[in-house]
Amino acid sequence: MSRPRRAYLIAVLFLLVALLSGALAGAADLRPLDTISALLSRIPFLPVHSGLSPVNDAVLFQIRLPRVVLGALVGALLALAGAGYQGVFRNPLVDAGLLGSSAGAGLGATIAIVYLGGSGGAAVPTAAFAGALAGVAVAYAAGAASGAGTANLLLAGLAVGMFLTAVQTYLLQRSTQDLQQVYSWLLGSLSAASWHQALQILPYFCVSLLMILPHGRHLDVLSVGDQEARALGSQPARIRLLVVAGCSLAAATAVAVGGLIGFVGIIVPHAVRRLAGTSYRAVLPLSVLFGAGFLVLADTLARTALAPAELPIGVVTALIGSPVFVWILRATRAVRT
């Protein structure tokens, strides 16, 4: 079996296991076999009857499953945005939150919470989404104004991000009563998940995928540098703009419903590279599958480890992510030398 094909098989199995464990694990005590029969009973023409009581049936289909689905969507977006940014910037350490999107989302959410008071909760996703896109737009404009090239864009993103974070900190210092709410948002959570929310982000999810996934081959061409890419007939500036736009939409969508969830955009594409090689034609779609599975597993851990209390999902991804990341760095260095 070829290397990418084996990787796809592993990715699909991983995602299925993650989805199933997300559906089976939780605070409410649902028996696994009953849960599986409940899931199968929803498949048309399959003569299986749900083994769950109506209450537990509601727990499964109205609480757990929407959260699992939302986690999968958000994880896929974060991992894909990270992989896409890494291709555009030819830098494997770039995260989905780069280019001012995390800082912009943080500022947007903070403004909504601080200035809209109690009613701000409903506006937080919209404000975070708008803030993320505005942050990227400013960073991109600043980077483009200081000349072509990816280094300028990265530096501009860094500068814009620091500026927006400073503004956010200032706002928070002035209204410390909102600290708790902003802080818990910053750590990320999927606890407000609903089918409505999952449906809401579905169009953005689809558009992001359609914008990024066709560019795998083009990102491979960019890896030889702009000059050679152009000599090969490619148009790096146009590809960079399209992929950055797609990744920013993906990151903004993820941050709007999940808050700031770090590390997914770095560790998932890295793990994928070790499994399937560095070609973005494989890295992009595999990041979607592995990112979805990874975040579902992380969220399952976040809501079951200290049940009935919940860990912030950002804490879980960082707790798993940091050691894995260090291991990847060590392993990569070992290969190089």
Next chain:
Amino acid sequence: MTSNTETWAPGHGPDVPALIVDRLSATLDGSPVLHSVSCGVASGGWLAVIGPNGAGKSTLLRALSGLIPYQGTVIVHGRDAAALSRRELSRRIAYVPQNPTFPPDMTVAEYVLLGRTPHLAYLAAPGHADRRAADEAMELLVLAGFAGRRLATLSGGERQRAVLARALTQRARLLLLDEPTTALDLGHQQQALDLVDRLRRDQGLTVVTTLHDLTAAGQYAERMILLDRGSVAASGTPTVVLTEERVTAVYRARVSVTTDREGRPVVTPLRGSVG
């Protein structure tokens, strides 16, 4: 067979020059680098661009490849290069820079396949025909056993063959090579230039190279242009261009120019630089 002209696509006939450059000027970061350079290459020919450091050799190649803006006219196989799209130009001209970028973890097969870029529609993936073109190029450059190797594991000579295979996969009739022998030892320099010469004859390619080694340039090239501070100081056959006075004046180097058994110039640097 009465005539073989029908086997040539329009503008690709043996009588149509592969490249005509007319009064080309170029500016880099505000300072003029090339002043009204004119030259040409017959189809199937080899033109060497020589001149001291900073004379504008690389800039000329990059302008011809459409990588930097220029004034003047460049005609490629009968078509005005300025009127061609980026992809159309890349289907006609393959360009290899002096220090190509080799993504360390990319395999040789993936790297060579990048040469198909100008032939693929925006959303298309490489198909069987593209893979076959890449395989043929790897076969020609004795890289067939290297397909799965990471670029980081290749030697300098193997990398040079990989980048040439990528250029061949592009299926462009005009090959622009910027210092194709840098970073190669004497034997590998000779192998690389012999290889380019063989490809030129067997595949009917036209070759333009910049070269620092004037003797090597004289061995392989049929025509030369000597650039001096952005202008053409001399052009013609190697024997005409490579004279002692001219090389001494332009390179500010003490040299003796003799001829080998086949009458080609041999440039030997002598001790004691020109004051």
